[in-house]
Amino acid sequence: MMNWKTAQSNGQNQMPGSGEMSRKVTKKDAETYLKQVKEMFKDQKDKYNMLLHVMRDFSIQRTDVIGVVERVKEIFKGHNNLIQGFNIFLPKRYKITVDEDRPSPRMIAAHSEAIYFVNKIHKRDKNVYTSFLDVLNKYRTGHTDIINVLTKVASLFEDHPDLLEEFISFLPG
Template sequence: MTIYEAFSYLNQVKDKFPNQREKYITFLVVMMEFMRKRIDNVGVIEKAKDLFKGHPSLLLGLNPFLPKGNEIVLNDEDKKTYLMEQVLNFVKKIEERLENYSELEDIFSMFKKERKNAKEVHDKVILLLKDHPDLLNEFKFLLGRLSYC
């Protein structure tokens, strides 16, 4: 873990709770207590799970700070929430980068209204993202994760 990665993670925590500064400060105190060996791995994990309830990406982001074998593992509900976070982040990336984002909305709307089947939607999204290989790979990855649930 580099200093850059540590600060990046702290910024993620701060950004996730812009209107709840006390959560960020509490987390900083927990981490300082951990570094000073005043609380152990289990204590950090318990406090983090309480602080970051409903934010599994933050819980998983804590793993590089923990010793091997003490990593946080998500339960089924947290896994679903984490997957939903990934999907929402993916949609946000598409909104930011695609000029024809409304076309994607139309594709999913037609699927929802049962005018298109899953294969047709898949093919249209692949075509829409063909010039964005990173988004295309992320779409395929998320699709595989969604089909797993």
């Protein structure tokens, strides 16, 4: 695994004794990856900070590559692009696979239905669409709870009872 601090300071490196990497990691690689993480979690800065702590712990040998892999998988759970993107910093033998995180056919179908539903909202009323996405984003980032989401969505869809009924069908349990 690369030495994070060295890669950030001089452009490329590989941690001694960590095994063969597929290629040298550059400072630009590290910067690009960190930028992706920051962008993905702009509303959850703790995720970005957790990654920095993992890398610091590795640099001061408080954890090993296996510990880093486990912590990265946990921090970025559900964000397979970031998990797979982290592989550039790992020796080949520690490559993280996310096959077990592949969505089921049922999840893919539900996702398709949700996209269709959101597009239907957009076609009817762009202001409702924007407000709806804002409500969902606040829920996703932990800034509101499901009761507030349901209340706000019911208000947004008061002129569209069919949309409210479809939305309720997406709610768990």
